[in-house]
Amino acid sequence: MPVQLTAHTGRVVPLRRSDVDTDQIIPAEFCKELTKTGYAKGLFAHWRARGGFVLDDPARAGASILVAGRNFGTGSSREHAVWALRDWGFAAVVAVDYGDIFLRNALKNGLLAVALDEGSVAELADRAEADPAFELTVDLEGREVRAPGFRRSFRIDDRARWLLLNGLDDIAVTLGRDDRIRAYEQARPDWLPVVGR
Amino acid sequence: MTTLVDKVWDSHVVDHRDEDDLLYVDLHLMHEATSPQAFDGLRLAGRAVRRPDLTLAVEDHNVPTTSLLVTDPRGRAQLERLRANCAAHGIELLRLGDARQGIVHVVAPELGLVQPGMSVVCGDSHTSTLGAFGALAFGTGTSDVEHVLATQTIALRRPRTMAVEFTGERPPDVTAKDLALAFITAIGANGAHGHVLEYRGDAVTGLSMEGRMTLCNMTIEAGARAGLVAPDETTFAYLAGRPHAPRGEVWERALARWRTLPTDSPTFDRTVTVDVAGLTPFVTWGTNPGQSVPLDGRVPDPTAFADPSARAAGTRALAYMGLEPGVRMRELDIDTVFVGSCTNGRLEDLRAAADVLRGRTVASSVRMLVVPGSSDVRQRAEAEGLDEVFVRAGAQWRLSGCSMCLGMNPDRLHGSERVASTSNRNYEGRQGDRARTHLVSPAVAAATAVAGRLAAPSEL
Numbered sequence A: 001m002p003v004q005l006t007a008h009t010g011r012v013v014p015l016r017r018s019d020v021d022t023d024q025i026i027p028a029e030f031c032k033e034l035t036k037t038g039y040a041k042g043l044f045a046h047w048r049a050r051g052g053f054v055l056d057d058p059a060r061a062g063a064s065i066l067v068a069g070r071n072f073g074t075g076s077s078r079e080h081a082v083w084a085l086r087d088w089g090f091a092a093v094v095a096v097d098y099g100d101i102f103l104r105n106a107l108k109n110g111l112l113a114v115a116l117d118e119g120s121v122a123e124l125a126d127r128a129e130a131d132p133a134f135e136l137t138v139d140l141e142g143r144e145v146r147a148p149g150f151r152r153s154f155r156i157d158d159r160a161r162w163l164l165l166n167g168l169d170d171i172a173v174t175l176g177r178d179d180r181i182r183a184y185e186q187a188r189p190d191w192l193p194v195v196g197r
Numbered sequence B: 001m002t003t004l005v006d007k008v009w010d011s012h013v014v015d016h017r018d019e020d021d022l023l024y025v026d027l028h029l030m031h032e033a034t035s036p037q038a039f040d041g042l043r044l045a046g047r048a049v050r051r052p053d054l055t056l057a058v059e060d061h062n063v064p065t066t067s068l069l070v071t072d073p074r075g076r077a078q079l080e081r082l083r084a085n086c087a088a089h090g091i092e093l094l095r096l097g098d099a100r101q102g103i104v105h106v107v108a109p110e111l112g113l114v115q116p117g118m119s120v121v122c123g124d125s126h127t128s129t130l131g132a133f134g135a136l137a138f139g140t141g142t143s144d145v146e147h148v149l150a151t152q153t154i155a156l157r158r159p160r161t162m163a164v165e166f167t168g169e170r171p172p173d174v175t176a177k178d179l180a181l182a183f184i185t186a187i188g189a190n191g192a193h194g195h196v197l198e199y200r201g202d203a204v205t206g207l208s209m210e211g212r213m214t215l216c217n218m219t220i221e222a223g224a225r226a227g228l229v230a231p232d233e234t235t236f237a238y239l240a241g242r243p244h245a246p247r248g249e250v251w252e253r254a255l256a257r258w259r260t261l262p263t264d265s266p267t268f269d270r271t272v273t274v275d276v277a278g279l280t281p282f283v284t285w286g287t288n289p290g291q292s293v294p295l296d297g298r299v300p301d302p303t304a305f306a307d308p309s310a311r312a313a314g315t316r317a318l319a320y321m322g323l324e325p326g327v328r329m330r331e332l333d334i335d336t337v338f339v340g341s342c343t344n345g346r347l348e349d350l351r352a353a354a355d356v357l358r359g360r361t362v363a364s365s366v367r368m369l370v371v372p373g374s375s376d377v378r379q380r381a382e383a384e385g386l387d388e389v390f391v392r393a394g395a396q397w398r399l400s401g402c403s404m405c406l407g408m409n410p411d412r413l414h415g416s417e418r419v420a421s422t423s424n425r426n427y428e429g430r431q432g433d434r435a436r437t438h439l440v441s442p443a444v445a446a447a448t449a450v451a452g453r454l455a456a457p458s459e460l
């Protein structure tokens, strides 16, 4: 279902790790469901089971922005990773960069995944670690991340931003170009395979 | 005059909007684990599947490999849901027990469904495997699966292109898996981010289609979206006569088009060169595929890494893997050996493992699983007597599926077992909660099973 968003403000969970893959975000055994919700218990399940994980720090309860390192969400295409973050209560992620598929999945579900340079991300993690009450705003409309004394603009896929700001249904938008799809289909080469024939 | 990637991309553009191209999808593959929510989305919006005739579903992630009986209720629910969805929308499904069933990325090429110049999408990151045919093949999440089901298109920004040139002659014991690990280690686990790769050079064109699939399979582990190999006589010979390959006059016309696809003007945004002449078999020491060393090497000391982020990641990885810097890789004792997956579960891979095991025995301390990538691979391997080689050596000969590649079906590791695995991901917990994975080629996996520690066939 389409989501409409302009900005989100919330407290931060600092996760100082790079290359956090989607198998960490949600292990495969939690992906055996048929729904898009109900994944909070699987979020970082292996790390949480070992105890002392930042997500379970009582001071972080209710925090809604995850600050991570480089290459967040690399690996498996499982959209369950995004559903689990969302189910836990995350509305935004700020990281240095992302696995391609994760980033697409996040924005398609209205999880505001934005990228800042390494120094800025480290500064946010420092401040959040020092002060659990530290609040951050991720402003999709203004394309910037803000906190007291902190203001950085981020780049984001224009199409994803436009869909989110307007609460548009991606598929409906594409189906609006059905004439072009039909025209393309008619010109496809005849040797291309057809399944089941 | 342009690159293979650009040619394939351009020929699929349905429409442009701003920076995005709407690309037509020639083949949409799916499996049970990432599709149920997409069908739900269609149902909620009252939408149909636009081209069931360009869609193929396979059961692979949840399937057991010891019998056809799915005892896990949640796994069974996903399989049953896929069956119901395919029946409702007229989509062909290769069910558990079907002679064509197997891992989706292994099955589609066997059927001749992946051809040069095509666009292929699947809700699975290792769809990149199919780039071996000179097809633009990439993985997506479930929202994109729904988008493709409804529209047979996907909206994407044109990626940058990267040439990966493998120069020099490939030593005989260096496999496609070693090329992949060496490349990812050289460039880093996200080093090819934002790019579509073209693998080039004699060491690549000298690979069989199976080897090219292994190489392209690992593309996603370098952070790239897709990786292609230009189609050539090896590609055409593989395709000829496959069930879905064109025939007769149509084949000739297709072939004429396929011959125009290779890059004729190497205008890549970036070029990375890997010299293969001096390579030896590779093995991972850490928890991503970019953390690997030659099998002859030692566990590195991450505190010596210049980059702070790599230092932290390396230190964490060693703690998870239970390793100390300086330890020789060959001294690491292994509990389980897994030969299989969409990376190395094809017939050539099983032959390579069997060649090492013939006349030898798996060490008593080792459990070895050999899991064919498809039912067809299994049947062909049995026709050659490979199953007997494995069983006589003391390995378990299984039914096809994703198996121990990911902890989703009954084939999981227990505790902090150490495994030599021919799959593609050595992530923390990928093969079981605390499992310690070392990625290797099939020949090294087999030698390791015999030695009980990481070993090359030349040592036996």
Ligand code: SF4
Residues within 6 Å of the ligand: B060, B061, B103, B104, B105, B124, B126, B341, B342, B343, B401, B402, B403, B405, B406, B423, B424
């Ligand atoms: S074998 Fe492994 S990587 Fe390949 S499709 Fe199955 S789970 Fe994914």
